[in-house]
Amino acid sequence: MSKLLDSLWIExxxxxxxxxxxxxxxYKLDFEKIIExxxxxxxxxxxxxxxxxxxxxxxxxSKNGILQNKTDNLLxxxxxxxxxxxxxxxxxxxxxxxxxxxxxxxxxxxxIDEADxxxxxxxxxLRGVIEKYHVAYARFLFTCNYISRIPDAVQxxxxxxxxxxxxxDYLLTFCExxxxxxxxxxxxxxxxxxxxxxxxxxxxxxxxxxxxxxxGKLEVKEKDxxxxxxxxxxxxxxxISLIEKGQDKKIGSVISSIIEILASEDLEYRNIxxxxxxxxxxxxxxxxxxxxxxxxxxxxxxxxxxxxxMVFEIIKALQTYRKAVTGK
Numbered sequence: 001m002s003k004l005l006d007s008l009w010i011e012x013x014x015x016x017x018x019x020x021x022x023x024x025x026x027y028k029l030d031f032e033k034i035i036e037x038x039x040x041x042x043x044x045x046x047x048x049x050x051x052x053x054x055x056x057x058x059x060x061x062s063k064n065g066i067l068q069n070k071t072d073n074l075l076x077x078x079x080x081x082x083x084x085x086x087x088x089x090x091x092x093x094x095x096x097x098x099x100x101x102x103x104x105x106x107x108x109x110x111x112i113d114e115a116d117x118x119x120x121x122x123x124x125x126l127r128g129v130i131e132k133y134h135v136a137y138a139r140f141l142f143t144c145n146y147i148s149r150i151p152d153a154v155q156x157x158x159x160x161x162x163x164x165x166x167x168x169d170y171l172l173t174f175c176e177x178x179x180x181x182x183x184x185x186x187x188x189x190x191x192x193x194x195x196x197x198x199x200x201x202x203x204x205x206x207x208x209x210x211x212x213x214x215x216g217k218l219e220v221k222e223k224d225x226x227x228x229x230x231x232x233x234x235x236x237x238x239x240i241s242l243i244e245k246g247q248d249k250k251i252g253s254v255i256s257s258i259i260e261i262l263a264s265e266d267l268e269y270r271n272i273x274x275x276x277x278x279x280x281x282x283x284x285x286x287x288x289x290x291x292x293x294x295x296x297x298x299x300x301x302x303x304x305x306x307x308x309x310m311v312f313e314i315i316k317a318l319q320t321y322r323k324a325v326t327g328k
Contacts, residue, residue: 010206013178014055017064021052022170027161031060038106040066042130042140044115044158046147048278049271050200051163053143054113060141061109069104079114079142080270086118090125098133107139116144117298123151130157145274149295165200165278168192175209179218186218197226201271228265229272232258236276236311240286243318246328251315258311262304269303270294285317 015021018031034040040060045053059065061074075097077084084093094110102108112118118126130140134157142158144150172192179186191209198204204227212220235258242250261267273294277287293310300306322328 008207009178009182009210010203013174013181013206014058015052016059016062018056018059021056021059022166023052023056030161031056034060035065038066040107040109040139040141042134042158043142044147044150044155044160045141045143045163046145046150046160047163048145048165048200049274050165050202052166053163057111057113057141057143061111066107067105067109069102072103073105073108075108075110077110077112079112079144080117085122087121087125090122090129094126095129098129098138102137107137108133109139109141111141113143114145115142116146116149120151123154127151127154130154146291146294166202168195168199171195171199171202171205175205178206178209179213182213184213184216184218186213190218190220193222194220194225197222197230200275228261229268229275232261232267232272233275233279235261236314237279237281239311239315240282240318243315243322244283246322248319255311259308262307267304269297269307272307273297283318283321285321286314289313289317 018028018035021028023031043057043060045057047053061067061070061076063070067073075094077089077094079085083089098108098110130138134140140158142150147155147160147162172188172195175191175195176186176188178184179191194208194212195205198208208220208225209218212218212224235254238254239251242248242254273290276282277290277294282290289310293306293313297303297306
């Protein structure tokens with residue numbers, strides 16, 4: 001039991017080499033050349049969570065990638081943190097970091113994870129910093145879920161790559177490898193259940209499996225792992241399905257279920273918006289509404305009311321679309 005507490009599995013089994021990552025063949029060839037030549041352009045990785053964007057960025061910024069002296073030559077920034085989103089952070093932290101040339105490396109790298117969360121003023125200031133230091137020794141690596149939120153003037157200075165979510169069968173193999181390495185008894189059906197409920201968040205999947213394995217055997221029940229965010233997502237999908245079937249009278253009870261969850265819990269709304277937006281079963285009229293409310297969410301005075309406004313607008317948009325198509 002104590003052995004299981006020694007380290008977090010998500011860190012212990014994080015891929016640390018390019019060959020350990022799941023990538024399209026063309027991408028893998030490009031990054032192999034970057035590592036071989038120790039020459040990196042500005043990179044912009046976009047796509048839904050769970051595609052390996054951040055992990056790949058960390059590999060490229062490590063000794064298995066470009067940087068031998070990560071301590072002095074890498075600045076990793078969480079773009080969604082309040083402190084790092086605006087112009088002040090650019091002036092007080094980013095530019096001072098870039099003013100001094102790299103030590104024992106060819107480049108200094110600014111790695112902004114979730115760069116689509118930066119403010120307009122932050123980007124206006126950052127654009128000048130990119131222009132100022134790129135020619136000499138600075139390189140910039142950004143990840144984001146929504147590339148549309150990255151200003152065009154910034155995008156034009158980057159080589160862009162789009163990532164998809166990791167396949168569920170890969171995650172199953174990955175998790176089973178962890179269990180075999182850690183000598184944990186498990187039932188593949190239980191592992192698949194955890195993946196289905198927490199997908200595509202790899203960190204949550206692995207952490208949930210570790211928490212359920214303290215005894216040396218995986219013991220997990222679905223009611224213990226299904227998140228409130230997943231419940232809300234399933235209810236929104238249920239509403240969409242009812243509208244498509246013309247069963248509008250059943251929507252009220254589903255709305256009541258959503259309101260009950262929103263009123264009683266503090267949710268990760270960003271995860272809900274993102275997963276809904278990237279789901280193939282969500283029709284385009286609904287995605288337009290989701291994108292609109294996702295963009296405005298961080299400025300909402302009452303988050304749960306803002307979310308419910310989105311739900312009602314989705315209903316209206318789909319009913320209007322159905323009437324235009326079917327006349328009903």
